Amino acid sequence: METSRRNFLKAGGACLLGLSLWPAVRVLAGDGPDVKADAGALKGKRWGLVIDMRKCWPQYQQGCRDCMLACRREHNIPVIDNKDEEVKWLWTEPYKNAFPEQEHAYTPAAIADKPFLVACNHCDNPPCVRVCPTKATFKRPDGIVTMDYHRCLGCRYCMAACPYGARSFNFQDPRPFIKEENLDYPTREKGVVEKCNFCAERLDKGQQPACVEACRVGALIFGDLDDPNSEVRKILAERNTIRRKPELGTHPSIYYLV
Amino acid sequence: MRDSRYIITGLIVFVVLLTFPLWSNAGKAASPPQPNLDTPAIQNLEQKQCVEATEYMRADHMQLLEDWRNQVVREGKRIYVAANGKEYEMSLENSCFECHSSKTQFCDQCHNYLDVEPDCWTCHLEPKEP
Numbered sequence: 001m002e003t004s005r006r007n008f009l010k011a012g013g014a015c016l017l018g019l020s021l022w023p024a025v026r027v028l029a030g031d032g033p034d035v036k037a038d039a040g041a042l043k044g045k046r047w048g049l050v051i052d053m054r055k056c057w058p059q060y061q062q063g064c065r066d067c068m069l070a071c072r073r074e075h076n077i078p079v080i081d082n083k084d085e086e087v088k089w090l091w092t093e094p095y096k097n098a099f100p101e102q103e104h105a106y107t108p109a110a111i112a113d114k115p116f117l118v119a120c121n122h123c124d125n126p127p128c129v130r131v132c133p134t135k136a137t138f139k140r141p142d143g144i145v146t147m148d149y150h151r152c153l154g155c156r157y158c159m160a161a162c163p164y165g166a167r168s169f170n171f172q173d174p175r176p177f178i179k180e181e182n183l184d185y186p187t188r189e190k191g192v193v194e195k196c197n198f199c200a201e202r203l204d205k206g207q208q209p210a211c212v213e214a215c216r217v218g219a220l221i222f223g224d225l226d227d228p229n230s231e232v233r234k235i236l237a238e239r240n241t242i243r244r245k246p247e248l249g250t251h252p253s254i255y256y257l258v
Numbered sequence: 259m260r261d262s263r264y265i266i267t268g269l270i271v272f273v274v275l276l277t278f279p280l281w282s283n284a285g286k287a288a289s290p291p292q293p294n295l296d297t298p299a300i301q302n303l304e305q306k307q308c309v310e311a312t313e314y315m316r317a318d319h320m321q322l323l324e325d326w327r328n329q330v331v332r333e334g335k336r337i338y339v340a341a342n343g344k345e346y347e348m349s350l351e352n353s354c355f356e357c358h359s360s361k362t363q364f365c366d367q368c369h370n371y372l373d374v375e376p377d378c379w380t381c382h383l384e385p386k387e388p
Binding site: 184 | 327329331332333334335336337338339348350351352377380381382383385386
């Protein structure tokens with residue numbers, strides 16, 4: 001059979017095209033192993049937290065730090081005394097720092113002098129996500145703003161962007177500062193940013209966040225803000241709540257009863 | 259050719275230096291790693307089988323772990339359904355290390371042999387060895 005140079009080149013081109021498409025075909029055929037969510041995972045469209053400071057304060061004054069200790073244990077958070085290098089997921093701030101725009105000269109002392117429990121607000125419009133150059137910080141479909149520490153390169157844009165100071169940088173290897181190691185959860189390394197993840201790893205297994213579970217007076221109420229029948233929505237409908245820096249348009253998911 | 263003496267001598271020295279690693283190691287085979295997989299958890303397994311076939315795990319465990327990481331962190335999907343239908347939690351700490359509880363035996367031997375330095379251990383806590 002005679003083949004012209006033209007036909008030979010055409011056939012060659014077709015073969016090359018086929019070879020280059022083959023990997024895509026294999027991926028699309030997708031007969032590989034399957035992955036799925038845990039059957040017991042908590043499902044929500046926008047997780048939120050109501051913090052009832054009036055229930056919290058009497059306990060706090062008696063020295064209760066259960067929520068913060070539970071969080072520290074769960075996530076291997078280092079305890080670094082140096083203010084410049086400390087790592088914070090869940091901590092307290094005075095009223096004037098937590099709610100700076102809502103403070104005025106006549107704020108009742110019962111509020112102005114009290115500590116407020118603060119953490120990442122898991123904003124609906126999170127500035128940290130927008131500025132992250134590697135998409136290490138991202139928002140999950142259930143509203144949790146979380147991090148893929150593998151991708152964090154330590155540029156700290158997110159820390160500059162976050163108006164709540166909810167992010168901490170590991171200026172040094174955190175391992176020596178971890179008091180009790182939880183072998184079920186990783187630590188972080190020097191050079192990455194970290195923050196509260198609303199215990200995504202617990203929700204995915206059907207558990208409440210560690211701080212909510214640890215609170216002995218039920219001052220922390222966790223639930224789906226998108227579900228009108230959830231406990232958090234019932235509280236929000238009945239009682240007046242405030243959020244931190246609402247004027248910034250970040251739409252925080254943590255609400256305070258004061 | 260001018261200076262051929264120097265040029266040829268120089269070339270010979272160069273070739274000898276360049277091939278030094280080849281002939282200096284000729285005939286000396288580096289002993290391949292022989293990791294000891296004998297851990298209590300593996301002893302208790304009825305069927306001594308990892309999440310996938312041994313050959314696949316040996317060659318592609320890094321790809322598998324990366325897929326697991328993406329699924330868990332990005333998608334919140336934490337259960338892996340293996341080719342044989344068994345389900346596993348996609349977690350280094352809570353699945354892999356249950357059986358492979360000795361990092362020095364199971365991880366380090368081959369990684370050292372191949373001179374690869376995966377940076378898993380700067381964050382993931384290795385199991386406490388007895």
